Amino acid sequence: MNATAEAEFPKITEEGLAALRERLGVKIGNTVEPWCYEATRDNIRHYAHGIGDDNPLWCDPAYAKQTKYGDVIAPPSFLFATSRIISGYVGGLPGIHAMWAGSDFTWHKPIKRNTEFRTEAYLKDLIEHDTRFAGRAIQQIYHVDFYDAANGDFLAEGDSWCFRTDRDDAREKGTKYTDVKKAPLRTYSKEELNAFNRYYEAEEIRGANTRYWDDVKEGEHLPTMAKGPMTVTGFICYAQGWGGLYIRANKLAWQQQSKHPGLGIPNRRSIPDCPERVHWEEEFALKVGAPGAYDYGPERCSWLTHQATNWMGDDGFLVKAKCQVRRHNPEGDLLLIHAHVARKFVENGRHLVELSQRAENQDGELSAMGSAIVELPQRP
Numbered sequence: 003m004n005a006t007a008e009a010e011f012p013k014i015t016e017e018g019l020a021a022l023r024e025r026l027g028v029k030i031g032n033t034v035e036p037w038c039y040e041a042t043r044d045n046i047r048h049y050a051h052g053i054g055d056d057n058p059l060w061c062d063p064a065y066a067k068q069t070k071y072g073d074v075i076a077p078p079s080f081l082f083a084t085s086r087i088i089s090g091y092v093g094g095l096p097g098i099h100a101m102w103a104g105s106d107f108t109w110h111k112p113i114k115r116n117t118e119f120r121t122e123a124y125l126k127d128l129i130e131h132d133t134r135f136a137g138r139a140i141q142q143i144y145h146v147d148f149y150d151a152a153n154g155d156f157l158a159e160g161d162s163w164c165f166r167t168d169r170d171d172a173r174e175k176g177t178k179y180t181d182v183k184k185a186p187l188r189t190y191s192k193e194e195l196n197a198f199n200r201y202y203e204a205e206e207i208r209g210a211n212t213r214y215w216d217d218v219k220e221g222e223h224l225p226t227m228a229k230g231p232m233t234v235t236g237f238i239c240y241a242q243g244w245g246g247l248y249i250r251a252n253k254l255a256w257q258q259q260s261k262h263p264g265l266g267i268p269n270r271r272s273i274p275d276c277p278e279r280v281h282w283e284e285e286f287a288l289k290v291g292a293p294g295a296y297d298y299g300p301e302r303c304s305w306l307t308h309q310a311t312n313w314m315g316d317d318g319f320l321v322k323a324k325c326q327v328r329r330h331n332p333e334g335d336l337l338l339i340h341a342h343v344a345r346k347f348v349e350n351g352r353h354l355v356e357l358s359q360r361a362e363n364q365d366g367e368l369s370a371m372g373s374a375i376v377e378l379p380q381r382p
Contacts, residue, residue, distance in 0.1 A: 010169070010170055010289075011097060011099075011168070011169040011170050012096065012097030012098060012264065013098075013168050013170070013171075014095060014098055014138065014140065014166065014168055018094065018095045018096075018098075019095070019128070019140065021094060022093070022094035022095060022125075022128060022142075023128060025093060025094065025125045026124075026125050026126070026127070026128070027124055027125070027126075028124060028125065029122065029123070029124050030087060030093075030123045030124055030125070032121070034086040034087065034091055035086075036083065036084050036085055036086060036119070036121070036245070037083045037084075037086075037244060037245020037246075038080075038083040038084050038119075038245070039084070039118060039119060040116060040117065040118045040119070041075075041076045041080060041084075041113050041114070041115060041116060041117045041119075042115070042116060043063065043074060043115060045076075045080075045083065046060050046061075046074055046075075046076045046077070046080060046115065047060065047061050047074075048242060048243040049076070049077065049079075049080050049082075049083050049243035049244060050077050050080075050243070051239070051243060052239050052240040052241075052242055052243025052244060052301075053077075053079070053240060053243070053301060053304040053305060053308055054229065054236075054239075054305075054308070055077060055304075055308045055311075056207075057077070057207050057209070057311065057312065058207075058209065059071075059074065059075060059209070059316055060074055060075065060076060060077050061074065062074070068210070069210070069316045070316070070317065071112065071114065071316075073114070073115045074115050075112045075113055075114055075115065076112075076113035076114075076115075076117075077304070077307065077308070077311060078107070078109055078113070078158075078307050078311065078320045078323065079300070079303060079304035079307045079308075079323075080113055081107070081113075081148055081158055081160065082244055082300040082303075082304065083243065083244050083245055084119040084121065084148065085119075085121045085123065085146050085148070086245075086247055087121070087123040087144050087146050087162075088105070088121075088123075088144065088146045088160055088162045088300075089102070089162070089244065089245075089247060089300050090102035090162065090164050090247055090299065090300070091247050092142050092144075092164050092166070093125070094142075095140070095166050096262070096263075096264035097264035098166045098167070098168065098169075098264075099166065099167050099168070099169045099172070099277065099290050100142070100164040100165070100166055100277075101164055101165050101167065101299070102162065102163075102164050102298070102299030102300060102327070103141070103163055103164060103165050103299060103326070103327045104162065104163050104299070104303070104324070104325055104326040104327055105160055105161065105162040105163075105300070105303050105323075105324070105325055106160060106161045106162075106322075106323075106324045107158060107159070107160040107322065107323050107324070108158060108159050108160065108321065108322050109157070109158045109319070109320055109321060109322070110155075110156050110157060110158060110159075111150075111155060111156075111157050111158075112319065113157060113158075117150055117152075117157070118150070118151040118152055119148060119149070119150070119151060119157075120148075120149040120150075120151040121146055121147065121148055121149070122146070122147045122149075123144055123145065123146040123147075124144070124145055125142070125143070125144055126143045126144055126145040126161060127141075127143040128140055128141070128142055128143070129141040129143070131165070133165070133167070133178075134176065134177050134178040135165075135167065135172055135176050135178045135179075135291060136167035136168055136171045136172035136175070136176050136291055137168070137171050137172075137175055137176070138167075138168070138171070139165045139166060139167045140165065140166040141163050141164075141165055141166075142163060142164050142165075142166055143161055143162070143163040144161065144162055144163070145159070145160070145161050146159070146160055146161075146162070147159045148160075162300075167290075167291070169289065169290040169291065171291075172290055172291025172292075173288070173289055173290065173291045176291045178329070179291070179292070179293040179330075182293040182332075183288075183293055187334075188334050188364075190231065190336075195231070198228060198230070198231070198336055199228075201226060201227070201228035201338070202228055204225065205225070205227065205228075205312070206225055206312065207312050208312060208313060208314065208315030208316075208318075209315055209316055210315070210316055211315060212315055212316070212317045212379060213313070213314055213315045213317070213318060213378055214378060214379060214380060214381045215346065215353035215354075215355065215378035215379065215380050216380055216381045217381075218343055218346055218355050218378065219343065220343050220344070220345055220346055221342060221343060222342065222343050223340070223341070223342045223343075224309060224313050224340075224341040224342065224343075224357065225312075225313070226338050226339065226340055226341075227305070227308065227309040227312070227338070227339040227341075228336070228337065228338055228339075229305050229337040229339065229361075230331075230335060230336040230337050231334060231335070231336050232296075232297055232331050232332065232333050232334060232335045232336075232337070233333060234281075234282045234295055234333060236297070237281045237282060237295070237296075237297055237298060237301070238282065240297075240298050240301040240304075241281070241298070244298070244300060244301070246278055247278055248265055248276035248277060248278045249276060249278060250276070255276070258276075259274050265277060267286075269283075269286070270285065277290075280292060280295065280296065281295055281296060281297070281298060282295055283295060284333070287332075292330050292332070293330055293332045294330075294332035294333050294334075295332060295333050296330040296331055296332045296333070297330070297331040299327050302325065302327055302331065302361070302369070302370050303323070303325035303327075303370075303372070305337070305339060305361070306323065306325050306339060306359050306361065306370065306372040306374070307320060307323050307374065309339050309341055309359065310323065310341075310357055310359075310374040310376060313341075313357075313376075314376045314378065317378070317379050318376050318377065318378050318379075319376070319377040320374060320375075320376055320377075321352075321354065321375045321376065321377050322373075322374065322375040323372065323373070323374045323375075324372055324373050324374075325370055325371075325372040326370060326371050326372065327369075327370050328368045328369060328370055328371065329363075329367060329368065329369055331363065331369055335363045335364060335369075336363060336364040337361055337362070337363055337369055338361070338362055339359060339360070339361045340359070340360050340361075340362070341357050341358060341359040341360070342357070342358055343355055343356070343357060343358075344356045344357065344358040344373070352377050353377065353378055353379070353380055354375055354376065354377055354378075355375070355376045355378060356373060356374070356375050356376075357373060357374040357375075357376065358373055359371065359372040359373060359374065360372075
């Protein structure tokens with residue numbers, strides 16, 4: 003690494019880590035405003051459309067009125083819009099890059115229309131890793147509890163984690179994307195895109211056609227779900243529904259960067275801009291070691307839960323979902339999510355099905371892996 007590159011971004015220090023460890027287990031005050039305080043009809047629809055999910059249970063009040071809920075409810079992953087902490091707003095290590103890398107959710111109740119949220123969060127753990135992406139990386143894990151602010155009902159809980167990495171080391175020393183960066187720009191023929199789009203044509207929303215636990219067989223495969231082709235437009239669509247972490251305009255951007263100077267990273271015009279622009283600015287994405295502008299981590303987790311909710315239908319309930327992000331999905335990638343029934347079982351009187359999920363890009367490389375546990379009704 004040359005001297006200029008070495009000094010371009012801050013580095014992880016032992017002093018910074020020691021200060022961060024002092025925050026372990028300490029409740030985080032409600033100082034970070036969420037994108038959505040409430041699950042309004044529009045907030046729910048914007049989030050669902052941001053992940054490419056047109057399930058009428060989330061989007062069509064006339065349809066939802068005929069279901070057991072009597073109104074639209076939010077897709078389970080809507081929780082990402084109600085807490086910046088669960089979405090990757092990390093504390094400590096100022097100026098060090100953060101990449102959201104996974105989550106582990108448990109839902110206790112459905113998210114009904116107009117629910118107002120209250121959350122409680124704390125830093126749960128710090129784990130050091132040696133990675134191909136950047137060498138040394140710190141896994142920073144948070145826990146968040148979600149409540150109905152009106153009646154105190156415990157709605158859900160979840161862990162999520164980011165990896166903190168030295169941007170210069172990732173760019174100069176990282177080996178994970180060496181071949182990707184050297185490869186010529188990938189383009190697709192009309193025939194290739196038509197073949198991919200057939201997955202969209204075949205996508206099934208189970209809906210009112212109840213899926214019964216009795217009919218599910220271990221080993222059976224779910225319909226493959228497609229996401230992509232990855233475009234900056236698609237990444238922005240998710241940010242519209244989810245809110246992002248650091249997207250601010252004008253005075254609000256200035257206020258944020260004044261309070262947290264590490265967030266104001268100069269762009270090519272020397273104007274301080276947010277680190278989140280790795281998702282739409284290829285030049286900056288390459289500077290932090292990524293293969294190009296890439297998708298959001300919570301977005302990918304939401305794609306896996308989208309597959310599960312499509313499959314389970316209106317009468318199913320998503321109990322748990324875990325997602326581990328394994329590589330970036332840069333602009334131009336195609337993604338296919340494969341899944342099968344790993345087991346069916348009964349626990350505390352609930353009839354449950356565990357799904358195993360694997361998301362691969364157009365080259366068969368592992369993009370994300372996950373699992374879900376769904377509660378299904380029995381046949382009368």
